[in-house]
Structure formats: structure tokens, C-alpha cells
Amino acid sequence: MDCIRRSSYHEKRVWSKRWSVIKSLTLACTVSNQSSLIVKILNYALTLEHLENAFYHEGLAKYTRDAFGKAANIFQDRGHFYDNLYEVSMDEQTHVDFLTRALGDDAVAPCTYDFPFTDPASFLALAGVLEGVGVSA
Numbered sequence: 001m002d003c004i005r006r007s008s009y010h011e012k013r014v015w016s017k018r019w020s021v022i023k024s025l026t027l028a029c030t031v032s033n034q035s036s037l038i039v040k041i042l043n044y045a046l047t048l049e050h051l052e053n054a055f056y057h058e059g060l061a062k063y064t065r066d067a068f069g070k071a072a073n074i075f076q077d078r079g080h081f082y083d084n085l086y087e088v089s090m091d092e093q094t095h096v097d098f099l100t101r102a103l104g105d106d107a108v109a110p111c112t113y114d115f116p117f118t119d120p121a122s123f124l125a126l127a128g129v130l131e132g133v134g135v136s137a
Contacts, residue, residue, distance in 0.1 A: 039103065039106050042099055042102065042103055043103065043106070043107065043108045044137075045095075045099060045137075046096065046099040046100065046103065046107060046108055047108055047111075048133070048134050048137055049092060049095040049096045049099060050096060050108070050109075050110035050111065051111075051113065051130065052092045052095075052130055052131075052134060053089070053092040053093055053095070053096045053110075054110060054113050054115075055113070055115055055126070055127070055130055056085065056088055056089035056092055056127075057089060057092075057093075058113075058115060059085075059115075059117065059120075059123040059127075060085060060086060060089055062123075063119075063120045063123065064082075065081075065082030065083075067119075067120045068081060068082050068085060068120045068123075068124070069081050069082065070120070071119070071120035071121040071123075071124055072120075072124060096110075
């Protein structure tokens with residue numbers, strides 16, 4: 001779990017840069033009558049955001065803050081770790097809302113997901129995989 005904590009700063013910087021690009025594309029999309037390529041790119045981003053949003057919401061609804069702290073081997077301030085997960089979850093919801101509003105009727109709908117986690121530890125392991133996919137996309 002140390003790798004998740006260490007990489008969060010780097011991932012926030014990467015996502016911050018990506019969101020700048022996505023916001024620029026969205027503005028261009030609005031200004032240029034929603035060019036087909038831009039709509040496809042934004043829908044690709046929205047598809048990934050739907051996936052991450054559903055994942056975090058499901059995991060946070062299923063397990064307690066203490067369970068996440070134990071799974072991450074955090075012995076002090078377990079609530080802070082959970083609060084970080086909650087913040088990531090809210091960020092994903094914000095990304096979905098932003099892209100959905102920007103795309104309007106062209107926005108893709110979320111899929112039905114079946115995440116293979118069975119406890120907080122497997123949730124955190126899968127979070128690492130999903131975040132890696134999102135950052136590399």
C-alpha cells in the first residue's frame with residue numbers, strides 16, 4: 001500500500017495536466033459544434049471515469065474506514081486514509097458530471113460493472129490496477 005501513497009502525488013500531477021487538456025478539448029468541442037473526433041475522445045475519457053466512479057462508490061459503500069485502514073496496514077490515523085479514498089471517489093464523480101454536461105446528448109452511459117474484489121485488501125489492489133490504466137490511457 002506504500003506504493004499507492006507514494007504515487008498519489010505523481011498521479012495527481014498527471015491527472016491535473018490531463019484535466020487541463022480535457023477541459024480545453026471540451027471548450028473546443030462546445031465552440032466547434034462538437035467535432036466527431038473530439039466527441040469520441042471525450043467519450044473515451046468519460047467511459048474510464050464511469051468505471052472508476054462506480055468502482056470507488058461501490059467499495060466505499062461496502063467497507064468501513066477501519067477496514068480500509070487495516071487492509072492498508074495503517075496503524076495510526078486510519079480515518080485519514082479513508083478520507084483520501086473518499087476524496088478520490090468524489091473527484092471521479094466530479095469528472096463524470098463535468099464530461100456528461102459537456103457532451104450533453106452525446107455522452108455515453110455507464111455500463112454495469114462486476115468488480116472482482118472480495119475484501120478491502122483486494123479492493124485496494126484493484127484500485128492500483130485501475131488507476132494505472134487510467135493514468136496510462
